[in-house]
């Protein structure tokens with residue numbers, strides 16, 4: 001059987017797509033990936049598969065009318081290109097994980113009469129997936145808010161937590177693109193953070209890293225504290241997560257599920273402009289289960305370091321609650337349901 005997988009733009013869509021791609025391959029399927037030339041996939045996809053196509057696609061949300069028009073044209077051309085591709089490869093299913101490329105693949109799949117599936121990663125679905133949900137064979141979601149509840153497919157490296165005595169640092173994580181808010185927080189409190197008594201790993205984001213380092217050197221001089229370990233983006237992030245006593249993080253679905261799966265007590269500060277405030281809902285789900293703490297940005301800013309210290313004094317309690325946390329992060333849950341649905345169609 002042949003599966004066409006699409007989804008990307010940010011890591012939050014791309015990495016679950018790669019976890020599913022791997023799972024289908026392990027079950028003996030041929031998998032072809034379609035993404036955008038502008039997304040994270042342009043740099044990362046070759047490490048996962050040689051069978052891929054990157055199209056000229058961009059986002060519509062939050063852009064000027066002209067950019068929206070351009071994105072609309074790109075979508076029409078992408079659908080045309082995908083129809084030609086699908087005529088050649090004759091896929092048995094199309095699976096979309098969100099992001100610009102996903103809608104084009106699902107539209108082309110429907111026009112070809114191929115069974116189509118989507119996976120929604122967030123606790124509140126975006127408009128595109130709510131519309132696509134009406135035309136897919138079946139829909140799936142990480143939090144159970146649309147379609148069938150299957151959890152979030154994670155890469156193998158995110159599946160096994162480290163023992164408590166191998167955890168030694170604090171992680172500050174901005175998400176695949178980094179977070180200016182968290183970078184500013186680190187800039188304002190570098191001394192207090194590095195005085196907490198453990199190394200501080202800080203993921204700044206590839207586009208912001210240089211500027212962040214320049215800002216720190218201007219404020220604190222050339223010599224930064226030796227236990228401050230900033231990095232732009234790491235392909236080995238799960239290793240860094242697994243060694244964390246605790247994390248202060250944005251709550252993109254990927255980061256939230258990975259930190260919870262790796263049993264890292266987390267203080268989440270949702271990105272306030274995420275569509276329909278989905279990052280808040282993503283984080284709240286885990287706060288309600290006693291495994292995380294959530295602060296809105298403006299709330300966190302009032303006495304931020306006191307909040308961090310109080311949170312760190314409770315990590316054992318969060319860690320204890322996490323032992324009973326049940327989340328599905330095995331990509332097979334999703335891929336087996338899709339295979340079952342293809343066989344029935």
Ligand SMILES: CC(=O)N[C@H]1[C@@H](OP(=O)(O)OP(=O)(O)OC[C@H]2O[C@@H](n3ccc(=O)[nH]c3=O)[C@H](O)[C@@H]2O)O[C@H](CO)[C@@H](O)[C@@H]1O
Pocket residue numbers: 010011012013015098121122175176177203232233234235236237238251252253254255256258271274275278279282
């Ligand atoms: C700003 C924004 O709207 N972000 C959205 C984007 O996710 P965004 O990509 O921002 O964030 P996520 O936390 O969902 O995913 C980040 C992914 O990048 C990986 N990573 C990160 C840093 C690093 O150094 N190395 C690395 O590999 C993480 O392991 C994770 O798998 O899509 C998600 C899924 O729809 C949404 O929940 C987020 O709200």
